[in-house]
Amino acid sequence: MKNYFSSNFKLGVLGGGQLGRMLLSETQKFDIYTVILDGNTDAPCAQICNEFHQGDLLDYDTVYNFGKQVDLLTIEIENVNIDALDTLEAEGLTIYPKPKNLRTIQNKAYQKVFYHDKGIPTADFSRFTSIEELKHAISNEAVTFPFVWKSARFGYDGNGVKVVRSINDLENLPTGECISEKLIPFKNELAVIVARNVNGETKTYPVVEMEFHPEANQVEYVICPARIDETVAKKAQEVALNVANSFNFVGLLAVEMFQTKDDEILVNEVAPRTHNSGHYSIEASYTNQFEQHLRSILNLPLGNTESKVAGIMVNLVGAEGYTGDVIYENIEEILKIDGVTPHIYGKKTTKPFRKMGHVTIVNQDINEARKIAQQVKETIKVIAK
Known part of the structure; x- marks a missing residue:
């Protein structure tokens, strides 16, 4: 096994935000040398990593040149230059999550098509190259109100998502590629984090329940364990595991889901990294999500995901x-x-x-x-x- 601990091994991380900062607690615990790239010199990771590089995560040359300086590359944000990652991977750099997974997940339209193709339950949807095309579909009654509009790229924390009840709701939205999604009446928004290492060993964390702020559309509370029936929880974990295996994923995958009025589980979207829905694990779990991310990408045995x-x-x-x-x-x-x-x-x-x-x-x-x-x-x- 490769020696990652107190060695010359360099772990590169694309993104230096709070997820990276919490990951650094674990790399410090294991004495793993960490190199961070972020656009902001005041990024949360800047002062506490071993090495900090300032640069644009969406710029091909910046990401490529950064990748040439590390032994293994991971992310804490998915909006990065995938073309550079493809080149680095072709040249032999180990990258987890895999660039092809990131390419699919980075685009909500690709993500939805992936679920459809793999038989993963998700809300009905349509893809559009622009808002104009969506408006045309509405005028032809191919799309009916109400529905959920999602920008295909760069949405986060409630940005890039809107419930559309009339044509006026489409004003002032980004004009580019988007999807319309059937509005699902749901009982609960749930999430399951799946860890999967290079050997294909998998572990799922308990199902969590998310309570949202009504105006900001941001999560206010993440509750673990979710206050749901055991059979629903089991189904949610099985669906999440199926998603991770379908991607042949390596790393941590946060799977956000709807529990419908009929207790069906529908996948909403995934995040290919540590996630807000797993922060509780730092205090409550035997193995927190950040340590588990390291275990999975370094192909170490996965830790116990149960809550204490x-x-x-x-x-x-x-x-x-x-x-x-x-x-x-x-x-x-x-x-x-x-x-x-x-x-x-x-x-x-x-x-x-x-x-x-x-x-x-x-x-x-x-x-x-x-x-x-x-x-x-x-x-x-x-x-x-």
Whole structure:
């Protein structure tokens, strides 16, 4: 086996945001040398990695030249230059997740076609090269209201997704490639993280339930275990495992799903990396998602994915009306509560709805944890000077 620990081995990471920062806790634990590429010199990873390179993740030459300096390349964000990754892979660099997986997942239209081709349950959809083409389909009644519009590229945290109830709702949306998706009446939004290593060993984390902020369309609470029937949970894990195996995926795959009114499971979309829905695992699981990501891409034995305790994650986002140097108001109040751990992402400036950190609440009783999560949410405020 290759020696990754306290050695000359260099792990390259495309992206230096909060996911990278939390990954660095694990590379430091294992003494793995880490090289980060990010566009922002003040990125959360910049001060704490072994080596930081500033550059555009979507620029071919930047990504290619970065890849030539490392022994294995991974990502913490999927919006990267895939053509450069294809070249690097052809030249012998090990890259996980695989560039061909990233190419499919990076584009929501390709992703949906993949599910359709592989027989993976997902909402009915149509693809369009532009908003104009979509409007034409509406005028011909090929698409009917209401439906969900999704931009094929570069959507995140509720951006690039909109429920469309009339033609007016299409105004001011990006004009490029998009999909229309049947609006699913669902009971719950669920997620399952699957870890799969090079040998094909797989582990699934417990099903989590996601509660969303009604206006921002961002996750407010991630609840583990999900408060759902055991048979539904088992079905969700099986569907997620099927998705990872269909991709022949290596790394961590977060599979977001809808539980319909009839308890069917439909795949919404996937993220080919560590994910917001797995942050609870740092405090609540035997093996947190960031350590598991390293285990999977380095082809090490996968860790135990079970939870030691119930966990809830609360996202800390910038309060509305505040932009500037960040202040975490009342953080000492939440630190007085048992089982509460804040994670601050190292972003010095806040703006409305920007992800600035998260708080994990652990408790033997999930309902008690949910009450404390509400209290935390109402107490801590992310404001500016």
